[in-house]
Amino acid sequence: MNWLVRTFSCSVAKKQFMAVTGLAFCCFLTTHLIGNLFVYGGKDAFNAYVEHLHALGILIHVAEAGLIIFALIHIGMAIILYFQNLAARPVRYKKKSNAGGRTLASATMPYTGLFILVFIVVHLVGLKFADHSTTTTFDLTASVLSQPATLVFYIVAMVVVAFHVNHGFWSAFQSFGASHPKYTPIVRGFGILFSVVIGVGFGFIPIALNMI
Amino acid sequence: MEEKFINLTLKVWRQKRGEKKGKIETYQAKHISTDASFLEMLDIVNDDLTIAGIEPIAFDHDCREGICGMCGQVVNGYAHGEEKGTTLCQFHMRRFKDGDTIFIEPFRAKAFKVVKDLVVDRSAFDKIIQAGGYITAKAGGAPEANIFPVTYETGELAMNAAECIGCGACVAACPNASAMLFVSAKISHLALLPQGRPEAAKRALAMVRTMDACGFGNCSNERECENSCPKNISITNIARLNREFLAAGVLSTAM
Protein backbone atom coordinates (compact mmCIF):
# COMPACT_ATOMS: atom_id res chain seq x y z
CA MET A 1 0.00 0.00 0.00
CA ASN A 2 2.91 2.28 0.71
CA TRP A 3 3.71 2.48 -3.01
CA LEU A 4 0.23 3.85 -3.65
CA VAL A 5 0.75 6.81 -1.35
CA ARG A 6 4.30 7.37 -2.54
CA THR A 7 3.29 7.35 -6.19
CA PHE A 8 0.10 9.35 -5.95
CA SER A 9 1.60 12.06 -3.77
CA CYS A 10 4.24 12.87 -6.41
CA SER A 11 4.07 16.16 -8.27
CA VAL A 12 3.47 14.40 -11.59
CA ALA A 13 0.61 12.30 -10.19
CA LYS A 14 -1.04 15.41 -8.75
CA LYS A 15 -1.01 16.96 -12.20
CA GLN A 16 -2.49 13.77 -13.62
CA PHE A 17 -5.33 13.97 -11.09
CA MET A 18 -5.92 17.57 -12.21
CA ALA A 19 -5.93 16.34 -15.78
CA VAL A 20 -8.51 13.52 -15.40
CA THR A 21 -10.85 15.65 -13.34
CA GLY A 22 -10.39 18.65 -15.65
CA LEU A 23 -11.15 16.58 -18.74
CA ALA A 24 -14.18 15.10 -16.98
CA PHE A 25 -15.42 18.67 -16.40
CA CYS A 26 -14.88 19.34 -20.10
CA CYS A 27 -17.21 16.38 -20.85
CA PHE A 28 -19.71 17.77 -18.37
CA LEU A 29 -19.53 21.22 -20.00
CA THR A 30 -20.24 19.60 -23.38
CA THR A 31 -23.37 17.77 -22.21
CA HIS A 32 -24.53 20.77 -20.20
CA LEU A 33 -24.16 23.03 -23.23
CA ILE A 34 -26.01 20.62 -25.52
CA GLY A 35 -28.84 20.44 -22.99
CA ASN A 36 -28.99 24.20 -22.58
CA LEU A 37 -29.37 24.67 -26.31
CA PHE A 38 -33.03 23.64 -25.78
CA VAL A 39 -33.46 27.24 -24.60
CA TYR A 40 -33.53 28.21 -28.26
CA GLY A 41 -36.52 25.93 -28.75
CA GLY A 42 -38.53 28.09 -26.37
CA LYS A 43 -40.06 27.63 -22.94
CA ASP A 44 -41.86 24.34 -23.55
CA ALA A 45 -38.95 22.61 -25.26
CA PHE A 46 -36.59 23.64 -22.43
CA ASN A 47 -38.96 22.55 -19.67
CA ALA A 48 -39.51 19.24 -21.44
CA TYR A 49 -35.73 18.72 -21.55
CA VAL A 50 -35.52 19.44 -17.81
CA GLU A 51 -38.30 16.89 -17.19
CA HIS A 52 -36.43 14.26 -19.17
CA LEU A 53 -33.21 14.98 -17.31
CA HIS A 54 -34.89 14.60 -13.93
CA ALA A 55 -36.60 11.42 -15.09
CA LEU A 56 -33.16 9.81 -15.29
CA GLY A 57 -33.39 9.54 -11.49
CA ILE A 58 -30.57 7.58 -9.93
CA LEU A 59 -28.28 8.16 -12.92
CA ILE A 60 -28.42 11.89 -12.34
CA HIS A 61 -27.52 11.47 -8.67
CA VAL A 62 -24.58 9.24 -9.55
CA ALA A 63 -23.35 11.85 -12.04
CA GLU A 64 -23.77 14.61 -9.46
CA ALA A 65 -21.88 12.65 -6.82
CA GLY A 66 -19.12 12.02 -9.35
CA LEU A 67 -18.88 15.70 -10.20
CA ILE A 68 -18.67 16.66 -6.53
CA ILE A 69 -15.89 14.15 -5.85
CA PHE A 70 -14.02 15.28 -8.96
CA ALA A 71 -14.46 18.92 -7.98
CA LEU A 72 -13.01 18.21 -4.53
CA ILE A 73 -10.01 16.48 -6.12
CA HIS A 74 -9.50 19.20 -8.76
CA ILE A 75 -9.76 22.05 -6.26
CA GLY A 76 -7.79 20.23 -3.58
CA MET A 77 -4.90 19.55 -5.96
CA ALA A 78 -5.10 23.11 -7.31
CA ILE A 79 -4.67 24.51 -3.80
CA ILE A 80 -1.74 22.19 -2.94
CA LEU A 81 0.02 22.87 -6.26
CA TYR A 82 -0.55 26.61 -6.00
CA PHE A 83 1.06 26.91 -2.56
CA GLN A 84 3.89 24.50 -3.39
CA ASN A 85 4.67 26.56 -6.48
CA LEU A 86 4.70 29.78 -4.46
CA ALA A 87 7.05 28.20 -1.93
CA ALA A 88 9.37 26.93 -4.67
CA ARG A 89 10.49 30.51 -5.38
CA PRO A 90 10.71 32.36 -2.06
CA VAL A 91 12.65 35.33 -3.51
CA ARG A 92 10.96 36.78 -6.60
CA TYR A 93 12.70 38.42 -9.55
CA LYS A 94 12.90 42.20 -9.58
CA LYS A 95 12.48 41.98 -13.32
CA LYS A 96 10.89 38.99 -15.08
CA SER A 97 10.08 38.77 -18.78
CA ASN A 98 7.96 36.36 -20.76
CA ALA A 99 10.20 34.10 -22.82
CA GLY A 100 7.34 33.27 -25.16
CA GLY A 101 5.62 30.23 -23.65
CA ARG A 102 3.21 31.75 -21.17
CA THR A 103 -0.21 32.90 -22.33
CA LEU A 104 -2.83 34.98 -20.56
CA ALA A 105 -4.81 31.77 -20.07
CA SER A 106 -1.90 29.74 -18.68
CA ALA A 107 -0.73 32.49 -16.35
CA THR A 108 -4.17 32.95 -14.80
CA MET A 109 -5.18 29.31 -14.17
CA PRO A 110 -5.44 29.62 -10.35
CA TYR A 111 -7.42 32.86 -10.61
CA THR A 112 -9.80 31.78 -13.36
CA GLY A 113 -10.25 28.53 -11.41
CA LEU A 114 -11.16 30.44 -8.26
CA PHE A 115 -13.61 32.59 -10.21
CA ILE A 116 -15.25 29.44 -11.61
CA LEU A 117 -15.61 28.09 -8.07
CA VAL A 118 -17.40 31.27 -6.98
CA PHE A 119 -19.58 31.06 -10.07
CA ILE A 120 -20.49 27.42 -9.40
CA VAL A 121 -21.62 28.27 -5.87
CA VAL A 122 -23.71 31.26 -7.05
CA HIS A 123 -25.08 29.21 -9.94
CA LEU A 124 -26.14 26.27 -7.76
CA VAL A 125 -27.64 28.42 -5.02
CA GLY A 126 -29.44 30.65 -7.50
CA LEU A 127 -30.85 27.98 -9.81
CA LYS A 128 -30.47 24.40 -8.64
CA PHE A 129 -31.32 24.86 -4.97
CA ALA A 130 -33.82 27.69 -5.52
CA ASP A 131 -37.51 27.11 -4.84
CA HIS A 132 -39.02 25.42 -7.90
CA SER A 133 -42.48 24.80 -6.38
CA THR A 134 -44.29 27.78 -7.87
CA THR A 135 -42.43 28.15 -11.12
CA THR A 136 -40.84 26.18 -13.98
CA THR A 137 -37.08 25.93 -14.49
CA PHE A 138 -37.37 28.11 -17.60
CA ASP A 139 -39.23 30.92 -15.84
CA LEU A 140 -36.94 30.75 -12.82
CA THR A 141 -33.81 30.94 -15.01
CA ALA A 142 -35.24 33.75 -17.11
CA SER A 143 -36.16 35.79 -14.04
CA VAL A 144 -32.75 35.27 -12.36
CA LEU A 145 -30.96 36.27 -15.55
CA SER A 146 -33.15 39.32 -16.12
CA GLN A 147 -31.25 41.12 -13.35
CA PRO A 148 -28.49 43.11 -15.09
CA ALA A 149 -25.82 42.36 -12.45
CA THR A 150 -26.47 38.61 -12.62
CA LEU A 151 -26.53 38.71 -16.40
CA VAL A 152 -23.12 40.40 -16.56
CA PHE A 153 -21.71 38.03 -13.92
CA TYR A 154 -22.87 35.00 -15.91
CA ILE A 155 -21.41 36.24 -19.17
CA VAL A 156 -18.08 37.18 -17.56
CA ALA A 157 -17.97 33.77 -15.87
CA MET A 158 -18.38 32.01 -19.21
CA VAL A 159 -15.49 34.00 -20.71
CA VAL A 160 -13.43 33.03 -17.66
CA VAL A 161 -14.31 29.34 -18.15
CA ALA A 162 -13.24 29.67 -21.78
CA PHE A 163 -9.83 30.98 -20.69
CA HIS A 164 -9.42 28.20 -18.13
CA VAL A 165 -10.23 25.52 -20.68
CA ASN A 166 -8.14 27.21 -23.37
CA HIS A 167 -4.98 26.30 -21.48
CA GLY A 168 -6.43 23.39 -19.52
CA PHE A 169 -7.46 21.21 -22.43
CA TRP A 170 -4.11 20.61 -24.11
CA SER A 171 -2.35 20.88 -20.74
CA ALA A 172 -4.29 17.85 -19.51
CA PHE A 173 -3.10 15.81 -22.50
CA GLN A 174 0.48 16.93 -21.87
CA SER A 175 0.19 15.96 -18.19
CA PHE A 176 -0.79 12.45 -19.22
CA GLY A 177 2.14 12.28 -21.56
CA ALA A 178 -0.08 12.19 -24.62
CA SER A 179 2.22 14.04 -26.98
CA HIS A 180 2.67 13.00 -30.57
CA PRO A 181 3.85 14.89 -33.66
CA LYS A 182 0.67 13.88 -35.53
CA TYR A 183 -1.94 14.39 -32.83
CA THR A 184 -0.66 17.16 -30.57
CA PRO A 185 -1.35 19.95 -33.10
CA ILE A 186 -4.90 18.60 -33.42
CA VAL A 187 -5.34 18.49 -29.63
CA ARG A 188 -4.08 22.09 -29.36
CA GLY A 189 -6.33 23.29 -32.14
CA PHE A 190 -9.31 21.45 -30.76
CA GLY A 191 -8.66 22.90 -27.28
CA ILE A 192 -8.79 26.43 -28.65
CA LEU A 193 -11.91 25.68 -30.70
CA PHE A 194 -13.54 23.99 -27.70
CA SER A 195 -12.83 26.99 -25.45
CA VAL A 196 -14.38 29.35 -28.00
CA VAL A 197 -17.45 27.12 -28.39
CA ILE A 198 -17.86 26.92 -24.61
CA GLY A 199 -17.42 30.69 -24.14
CA VAL A 200 -19.70 31.72 -26.99
CA GLY A 201 -22.19 28.87 -26.54
CA PHE A 202 -22.78 29.41 -22.82
CA GLY A 203 -22.24 33.15 -23.02
CA PHE A 204 -25.13 33.67 -25.43
CA ILE A 205 -27.67 31.65 -23.45
CA PRO A 206 -28.30 34.34 -20.79
CA ILE A 207 -28.57 36.93 -23.58
CA ALA A 208 -30.96 34.74 -25.57
CA LEU A 209 -33.11 34.18 -22.48
CA ASN A 210 -33.63 37.90 -22.21
CA MET A 211 -34.69 38.17 -25.82
CA ILE A 212 -37.07 35.21 -26.01
CA MET B 1 28.48 43.60 -37.75
CA GLU B 2 30.69 46.59 -37.07
CA GLU B 3 32.23 46.91 -33.62
CA LYS B 4 30.86 49.76 -31.53
CA PHE B 5 31.40 50.88 -27.96
CA ILE B 6 28.45 51.38 -25.64
CA ASN B 7 27.82 52.55 -22.08
CA LEU B 8 25.32 50.75 -19.88
CA THR B 9 23.75 50.96 -16.45
CA LEU B 10 23.77 47.64 -14.60
CA LYS B 11 21.36 46.78 -11.79
CA VAL B 12 23.11 43.81 -10.22
CA TRP B 13 22.01 41.55 -7.37
CA ARG B 14 24.68 41.61 -4.65
CA GLN B 15 24.57 39.16 -1.78
CA LYS B 16 27.43 38.40 0.59
CA ARG B 17 28.50 34.81 1.14
CA GLY B 18 26.61 33.23 4.01
CA GLU B 19 23.96 35.95 4.15
CA LYS B 20 20.30 35.32 3.43
CA LYS B 21 19.52 38.77 2.10
CA GLY B 22 20.95 40.84 -0.69
CA LYS B 23 20.07 43.87 -2.74
CA ILE B 24 20.26 45.41 -6.18
CA GLU B 25 23.29 47.70 -6.68
CA THR B 26 23.75 50.07 -9.60
CA TYR B 27 27.02 50.15 -11.55
CA GLN B 28 28.11 51.80 -14.79
CA ALA B 29 29.59 49.64 -17.55
CA LYS B 30 31.72 52.01 -19.61
CA HIS B 31 33.16 51.65 -23.09
CA ILE B 32 31.95 48.09 -23.71
CA SER B 33 32.68 46.61 -27.13
CA THR B 34 29.58 45.25 -28.86
CA ASP B 35 31.77 42.26 -29.78
CA ALA B 36 32.22 41.37 -26.10
CA SER B 37 30.25 38.49 -24.66
CA PHE B 38 28.03 39.19 -21.67
CA LEU B 39 30.54 37.55 -19.33
CA GLU B 40 33.41 39.56 -20.84
CA MET B 41 31.38 42.69 -20.14
CA LEU B 42 31.13 41.59 -16.50
CA ASP B 43 34.91 40.96 -16.46
CA ILE B 44 35.49 44.55 -17.59
CA VAL B 45 33.07 45.90 -14.99
CA ASN B 46 34.80 43.77 -12.34
CA ASP B 47 38.18 45.30 -13.27
CA ASP B 48 36.69 48.77 -12.76
CA LEU B 49 35.10 47.71 -9.46
CA THR B 50 38.38 46.24 -8.20
CA ILE B 51 40.25 49.46 -9.03
CA ALA B 52 37.54 51.43 -7.22
CA GLY B 53 38.01 49.20 -4.16
CA ILE B 54 34.64 47.46 -4.53
CA GLU B 55 34.32 43.66 -4.24
CA PRO B 56 33.95 42.27 -7.80
CA ILE B 57 30.68 40.62 -8.79
CA ALA B 58 30.85 36.84 -8.31
CA PHE B 59 29.38 34.77 -11.14
CA ASP B 60 29.71 31.19 -12.40
CA HIS B 61 31.39 30.31 -15.68
CA ASP B 62 33.81 27.79 -17.09
CA CYS B 63 34.04 26.85 -20.78
CA ARG B 64 32.61 30.10 -22.15
CA GLU B 65 31.73 28.27 -25.34
CA GLY B 66 28.24 27.12 -24.49
CA ILE B 67 28.92 23.50 -23.60
CA CYS B 68 29.63 23.12 -19.89
CA GLY B 69 26.45 24.50 -18.31
CA MET B 70 28.26 26.47 -15.62
CA CYS B 71 27.20 30.00 -16.58
CA GLY B 72 23.72 31.39 -16.11
CA GLN B 73 22.06 34.55 -14.82
CA VAL B 74 18.70 36.14 -15.37
CA VAL B 75 19.31 39.14 -17.62
CA ASN B 76 16.45 41.63 -17.99
CA GLY B 77 14.10 38.88 -16.86
CA TYR B 78 15.36 36.25 -19.34
CA ALA B 79 17.40 33.23 -18.22
CA HIS B 80 20.67 33.35 -20.21
CA GLY B 81 19.52 36.64 -21.80
CA GLU B 82 16.91 37.29 -24.44
CA GLU B 83 18.49 35.38 -27.34
CA LYS B 84 16.98 31.95 -28.02
CA GLY B 85 19.02 28.78 -27.79
CA THR B 86 22.08 30.53 -26.36
CA THR B 87 23.99 30.25 -23.11
CA LEU B 88 24.90 33.48 -21.35
CA CYS B 89 28.58 33.07 -22.28
CA GLN B 90 27.57 33.04 -25.96
CA PHE B 91 25.23 36.02 -25.60
CA HIS B 92 26.83 39.15 -27.00
CA MET B 93 26.67 42.84 -26.17
CA ARG B 94 25.62 43.71 -29.72
CA ARG B 95 22.14 42.84 -28.46
CA PHE B 96 22.16 46.05 -26.39
CA LYS B 97 21.98 49.75 -27.25
CA ASP B 98 24.04 52.58 -25.81
CA GLY B 99 22.40 53.82 -22.60
CA ASP B 100 20.44 50.63 -21.86
CA THR B 101 19.76 49.57 -18.28
CA ILE B 102 20.28 45.86 -17.62
CA PHE B 103 18.90 43.93 -14.64
CA ILE B 104 21.14 41.03 -13.63
CA GLU B 105 19.83 38.54 -11.07
CA PRO B 106 20.75 35.02 -9.98
CA PHE B 107 18.62 31.98 -10.93
CA ARG B 108 15.87 32.04 -8.32
CA ALA B 109 14.49 28.89 -6.74
CA LYS B 110 14.16 27.50 -3.25
CA ALA B 111 16.19 24.50 -4.46
CA PHE B 112 18.96 26.79 -5.79
CA LYS B 113 20.34 28.71 -2.81
CA VAL B 114 22.36 31.82 -3.60
CA VAL B 115 25.99 31.19 -2.64
CA LYS B 116 27.18 34.71 -3.40
CA ASP B 117 25.97 37.47 -5.75
CA LEU B 118 25.01 35.66 -8.97
CA VAL B 119 26.38 32.25 -7.98
CA VAL B 120 23.77 29.66 -7.02
CA ASP B 121 24.16 26.14 -5.64
CA ARG B 122 22.77 23.73 -8.24
CA SER B 123 23.78 20.55 -6.43
CA ALA B 124 20.08 19.61 -6.27
CA PHE B 125 20.55 18.57 -9.92
CA ASP B 126 23.39 16.25 -8.86
CA LYS B 127 21.08 14.64 -6.29
CA ILE B 128 18.48 14.00 -9.01
CA ILE B 129 21.10 12.42 -11.27
CA GLN B 130 22.40 10.29 -8.41
CA ALA B 131 18.86 9.02 -7.85
CA GLY B 132 18.71 7.38 -11.27
CA GLY B 133 20.19 9.38 -14.12
CA TYR B 134 22.54 6.59 -15.18
CA ILE B 135 22.54 3.02 -16.41
CA THR B 136 24.03 0.07 -14.57
CA ALA B 137 26.37 -1.55 -17.07
CA LYS B 138 29.32 -3.86 -16.71
CA ALA B 139 32.52 -1.95 -17.25
CA GLY B 140 35.11 -3.40 -19.59
CA GLY B 141 35.79 -3.50 -23.28
CA ALA B 142 33.40 -1.59 -25.52
CA PRO B 143 30.72 -3.96 -26.88
CA GLU B 144 30.00 -4.30 -30.59
CA ALA B 145 28.39 -0.97 -31.55
CA ASN B 146 25.47 -2.41 -33.53
CA ILE B 147 24.46 -5.01 -30.98
CA PHE B 148 21.34 -2.96 -30.10
CA PRO B 149 19.37 -1.83 -33.12
CA VAL B 150 18.35 1.84 -32.75
CA THR B 151 16.57 3.66 -35.56
CA TYR B 152 17.93 6.94 -36.82
CA GLU B 153 14.84 8.84 -35.55
CA THR B 154 15.08 7.37 -32.06
CA GLY B 155 18.80 8.05 -31.94
CA GLU B 156 18.13 11.69 -32.85
CA LEU B 157 15.47 12.06 -30.16
CA ALA B 158 17.82 10.58 -27.57
CA MET B 159 20.67 12.82 -28.70
CA ASN B 160 18.44 15.90 -28.61
CA ALA B 161 17.54 15.11 -25.02
CA ALA B 162 21.17 14.34 -24.17
CA GLU B 163 22.11 17.86 -25.27
CA CYS B 164 20.95 19.17 -21.88
CA ILE B 165 23.95 20.73 -20.13
CA GLY B 166 22.28 20.90 -16.71
CA CYS B 167 22.52 24.67 -16.50
CA GLY B 168 19.27 25.18 -14.58
CA ALA B 169 17.83 27.90 -16.82
CA CYS B 170 14.61 25.93 -17.13
CA VAL B 171 14.13 26.18 -13.36
CA ALA B 172 15.01 29.88 -13.41
CA ALA B 173 12.55 30.63 -16.22
CA CYS B 174 9.68 28.52 -14.90
CA PRO B 175 7.01 30.56 -13.10
CA ASN B 176 6.86 27.67 -10.59
CA ALA B 177 10.61 26.98 -10.38
CA SER B 178 9.94 23.48 -11.66
CA ALA B 179 12.84 21.27 -12.78
CA MET B 180 10.71 19.15 -15.11
CA LEU B 181 12.53 20.07 -18.32
CA PHE B 182 15.92 19.06 -16.91
CA VAL B 183 14.60 15.85 -15.35
CA SER B 184 12.63 14.98 -18.47
CA ALA B 185 15.70 15.45 -20.67
CA LYS B 186 17.70 13.07 -18.46
CA ILE B 187 14.89 10.51 -18.23
CA SER B 188 14.22 10.73 -21.97
CA HIS B 189 17.72 10.27 -23.25
CA LEU B 190 18.02 7.02 -21.30
CA ALA B 191 14.42 5.81 -21.74
CA LEU B 192 14.64 6.11 -25.52
CA LEU B 193 17.60 3.77 -25.85
CA PRO B 194 17.62 -0.01 -25.24
CA GLN B 195 20.43 0.33 -22.70
CA GLY B 196 18.20 2.55 -20.57
CA ARG B 197 15.05 0.41 -20.67
CA PRO B 198 15.82 -2.18 -17.95
CA GLU B 199 15.95 0.51 -15.24
CA ALA B 200 13.44 2.94 -16.81
CA ALA B 201 10.61 2.40 -14.32
CA LYS B 202 12.82 2.56 -11.25
CA ARG B 203 14.59 5.60 -12.67
CA ALA B 204 11.40 7.56 -13.42
CA LEU B 205 10.04 7.06 -9.90
CA ALA B 206 13.34 7.76 -8.14
CA MET B 207 14.20 10.88 -10.13
CA VAL B 208 10.72 12.41 -9.80
CA ARG B 209 10.65 11.71 -6.06
CA THR B 210 14.08 13.26 -5.58
CA MET B 211 13.06 16.26 -7.67
CA ASP B 212 10.05 16.77 -5.39
CA ALA B 213 12.15 16.31 -2.24
CA CYS B 214 14.60 18.99 -3.40
CA GLY B 215 11.82 21.58 -3.27
CA PHE B 216 11.30 22.33 -6.96
CA GLY B 217 7.83 23.47 -8.01
CA ASN B 218 5.26 21.60 -10.11
CA CYS B 219 4.93 21.82 -13.87
CA SER B 220 1.96 23.87 -15.11
CA ASN B 221 2.81 23.44 -18.79
CA GLU B 222 3.58 27.14 -19.15
CA ARG B 223 6.34 26.37 -21.70
CA GLU B 224 8.67 29.08 -20.41
CA CYS B 225 11.39 26.43 -19.95
CA GLU B 226 11.66 25.29 -23.55
CA ASN B 227 11.66 28.92 -24.64
CA SER B 228 14.60 29.69 -22.34
CA CYS B 229 16.66 26.51 -22.71
CA PRO B 230 20.02 27.22 -24.38
CA LYS B 231 19.90 23.73 -25.91
CA ASN B 232 16.30 23.99 -27.13
CA ILE B 233 15.19 20.94 -25.14
CA SER B 234 11.54 20.36 -26.05
CA ILE B 235 8.61 19.86 -23.67
CA THR B 236 7.78 16.69 -25.60
CA ASN B 237 10.39 15.28 -23.21
CA ILE B 238 8.20 16.36 -20.29
CA ALA B 239 5.32 14.46 -21.88
CA ARG B 240 7.60 11.42 -22.11
CA LEU B 241 8.52 11.82 -18.43
CA ASN B 242 4.81 12.02 -17.57
CA ARG B 243 4.00 8.77 -19.36
CA GLU B 244 7.13 7.03 -18.09
CA PHE B 245 6.05 8.03 -14.60
CA LEU B 246 2.47 6.84 -15.14
CA ALA B 247 3.63 3.52 -16.55
CA ALA B 248 6.21 3.08 -13.78
CA GLY B 249 3.77 3.99 -11.03
CA VAL B 250 0.82 1.91 -12.20
CA LEU B 251 2.08 -0.89 -14.45
CA SER B 252 5.62 -1.74 -13.36
CA THR B 253 6.68 -3.75 -10.33
CA ALA B 254 8.97 -0.90 -9.19
CA MET B 255 7.83 0.42 -5.81
Ligand code: HEM
Ligand atom coordinates in the same frame (compact mmCIF):
# COMPACT_ATOMS: atom_id res chain seq x y z
C1 HEM C 1 -15.89 23.86 -15.27
C2 HEM C 1 -14.96 23.74 -14.39
C3 HEM C 1 -13.50 23.41 -14.67
C4 HEM C 1 -12.91 22.83 -15.78
C5 HEM C 1 -13.56 22.37 -17.06
C6 HEM C 1 -11.50 22.72 -15.48
C7 HEM C 1 -10.56 22.17 -16.34
C8 HEM C 1 -9.21 22.11 -16.10
C9 HEM C 1 -8.25 21.40 -16.90
C10 HEM C 1 -8.56 20.55 -18.13
C11 HEM C 1 -7.01 21.62 -16.35
C12 HEM C 1 -5.67 21.11 -16.87
C13 HEM C 1 -5.11 19.99 -16.04
C14 HEM C 1 -3.65 19.73 -16.37
O1 HEM C 1 -2.93 20.63 -16.79
O2 HEM C 1 -3.21 18.61 -16.18
C15 HEM C 1 -7.19 22.48 -15.23
C16 HEM C 1 -6.16 22.99 -14.43
C17 HEM C 1 -6.36 23.80 -13.33
N1 HEM C 1 -7.56 24.08 -12.71
FE1 HEM C 1 -9.37 23.67 -13.47
N2 HEM C 1 -11.23 23.27 -14.24
C18 HEM C 1 -12.43 23.69 -13.71
C19 HEM C 1 -12.63 24.26 -12.47
C20 HEM C 1 -11.61 24.69 -11.61
C21 HEM C 1 -11.81 25.26 -10.31
C22 HEM C 1 -13.17 25.47 -9.64
C23 HEM C 1 -10.55 25.56 -9.82
C24 HEM C 1 -10.10 26.19 -8.51
C25 HEM C 1 -10.75 26.55 -7.51
C26 HEM C 1 -9.59 25.18 -10.81
C27 HEM C 1 -8.22 25.36 -10.71
C28 HEM C 1 -7.30 24.90 -11.61
C29 HEM C 1 -5.88 25.18 -11.56
C30 HEM C 1 -5.17 26.04 -10.53
C31 HEM C 1 -5.29 24.48 -12.63
C32 HEM C 1 -3.82 24.49 -13.01
C33 HEM C 1 -3.06 23.45 -12.27
C34 HEM C 1 -1.63 23.47 -12.69
O3 HEM C 1 -1.37 23.55 -13.90
O4 HEM C 1 -0.76 23.40 -11.83
N3 HEM C 1 -10.26 24.64 -11.89
N4 HEM C 1 -8.54 22.76 -15.07
Ligand code: SF4
Ligand atom coordinates in the same frame (compact mmCIF):
# COMPACT_ATOMS: atom_id res chain seq x y z
S1 SF4 D 1 16.86 21.45 -20.01
FE1 SF4 D 1 17.89 23.21 -21.00
S2 SF4 D 1 17.64 24.88 -19.50
FE2 SF4 D 1 17.23 22.98 -18.38
S3 SF4 D 1 19.18 22.37 -17.48
FE3 SF4 D 1 19.06 21.32 -19.48
S4 SF4 D 1 20.09 22.71 -20.91
FE4 SF4 D 1 19.67 23.93 -19.08
Ligand code: FES
Ligand atom coordinates in the same frame (compact mmCIF):
# COMPACT_ATOMS: atom_id res chain seq x y z
S1 FES E 1 30.47 28.97 -19.39
FE1 FES E 1 30.21 26.92 -20.15
S2 FES E 1 28.21 27.04 -20.98
FE2 FES E 1 28.58 29.11 -20.47
